[in-house]
Amino acid sequence: MLAITFLGTGTSVGVPVILCGCPVCRSSDPRDQRYRSSIYVDTGDAAWVVDTGAEFRVQAIRAQLRRVDAVLYTHSHADHVMGFDDLRRFSVGNGDCMPVYAARETLSELQRIFYYAFSGEARFPGYVHPEARTINGPFQLGNTEIVPVRLEHGRAHVIGFVFRQESRPMVAYLSDCKRVFEPDLGLLDGVETLVLGTPCFKALPTHMSLAEGLAFAEFVRPRATWLTHLSHDFLHAEVEQELPANVRLAYDGLRLDLR
Amino acid sequence: MLAITFLGTGTSVGVPVILCGCPVCRSSDPRDQRYRSSIYVDTGDAAWVVDTGAEFRVQAIRAQLRRVDAVLYTHSHADHVMGFDDLRRFSVGNGDCMPVYAARETLSELQRIFYYAFSGEARFPGYVHPEARTINGPFQLGNTEIVPVRLEHGRAHVIGFVFRQESRPMVAYLSDCKRVFEPDLGLLDGVETLVLGTPCFKALPTHMSLAEGLAFAEFVRPRATWLTHLSHDFLHAEVEQELPANVRLAYDGLRLDLR
DSSP states (O other), X not given: OEEEEEEEOBOTTOBSXXXXXXXXXXXXXXGXXXXXXXXXXXXXXXXXXXXXXXTHHHHHHHTTOOOOOEEEOSOOOHHHHTTGGGGHHHHHHTTSOEEEEEXXXXXXXXXXXXXXXXXXXXXXXXXXXXXXXXXXXOEXXXXXXXXXXXEEETBEEEEEEEEXXXXXXXXXXXXXXXXEOGGGGGGGTTOSEEEEEOOBSSOOSSSOBHHHHHHHHHHHOOSEEEEESBOTTOOHHHHHTTSOTTEEEOOTTOEEEEX | OEEEEEEEOBOTTOBSXXXXXXXXXXXXXXXXXXXXXXXXXXXXXXXXXXXXXXXXHHHHHXXXXXOOOEEEOSOOOHHHHTTGGGGHHHHHHTTSOEEEEXXXXXXXXXXXXXXXXXXXXXXXXXXXXXXXXXXXXXXEETTEEXXXXXXXXXXXXXXXXXXXXXXXXXXXXXXXXXXXXXXXXXXXXXXXXXXXEOOBSSOOSSSOBHHHHHHHHHHHOOSEEEEESXXXXXXXXXXXXXXXXXXXXXXXXXXXXXX
């Protein structure tokens, strides 16, 4: 069992975009309001978040999160990390410790930005007390094996994750990528649910466009594909109608119960 | 003319607090929901924000900000700076530049955390392009003179601001302080409106308690005092009844039109 709640499905600037008056930014459909991309994964025996953008507090409260055993980071761009400090309340619940899983480069950026937390300088009660855990390969959280997948995203060091239970690759979460680095492509073999970032209609050097994402989903052949990391290009109700039957737009608050 | 909009009136953890079920965190009174402390100041000829906590995007959209000519920082603690990246949309409007006013120590922390912006590494269109302006003494934004006031707040370097028009000290904004450093006390002489951070009922080493804040307001003798940087100690409707007549609790969205 693995339940995914989308805490956010937006790009770096979120939706609505500040100062923007486009139909998506003015839409009253809640599915058009997107906090920064982040998911919450609950497997019954463990629970973790992937990425903590600036609005993490609001997202955690909205999703009524009660338990966060660990945090995983895809990379250190501002829209994925700036809510780190708000892990503090979950850190207290975890015996005053929050395991932080990330690749070496991402951990070192986190340590630069939030040095007061990692250095132990702010050890007084109630602060977030992170425990850095470098991702070098697959690791385990409860009964789930978590497999990092190396992604190309400009010059940034980015990873995605495949969540496996009993050798079944249940989900791949690839939020920020132009492509999957060749040697890691095989890690997606047989993936049942693909969550893929496609921010725009237009091709960008750092991200897949919608068309590139659809082609990639064709290549991976999961049972279902959910698109995330969406900009104000996407009017939910309109774009959903034009997608293939097994491809859907994710939205903030969406929960997938995978068995 | 000087209009202040409270973008947020909360402490570092905001209200509601994650995982908290106290009456304030469960309150349906919108005045009990507090984003991180920040104000927007509009003088007609200039407009600026003081501090940009993690939720700045949400706060800016809620307040329907159209124009931000500059940002001022009181200090570099996480709850005051982590929304910095969301200034980008206002930066674009300012001829692709966002003047950032802060004391030397705070600027150097901002440059450490957001080095990609300050270093010019991320110069592509749409990113925030800050222009660091060190606060060494009073400076001018439009017709307003801004006077920094040095505050004691643990080991952090913190300043508050007095906003003066035609030599009238219209407002003092002191969000994070245990006390005002002696040599700067005179800068508060004749202040008409005092905005003061009093997070808790209990005395803390870094902040004034409510009782300490009330005593300080008695000492400064402004026409009106607005309390901000409030924790979930404060059930708005209840605490307001117990305050002296010229002391009020600020709340998110409150606008003061000062003339």
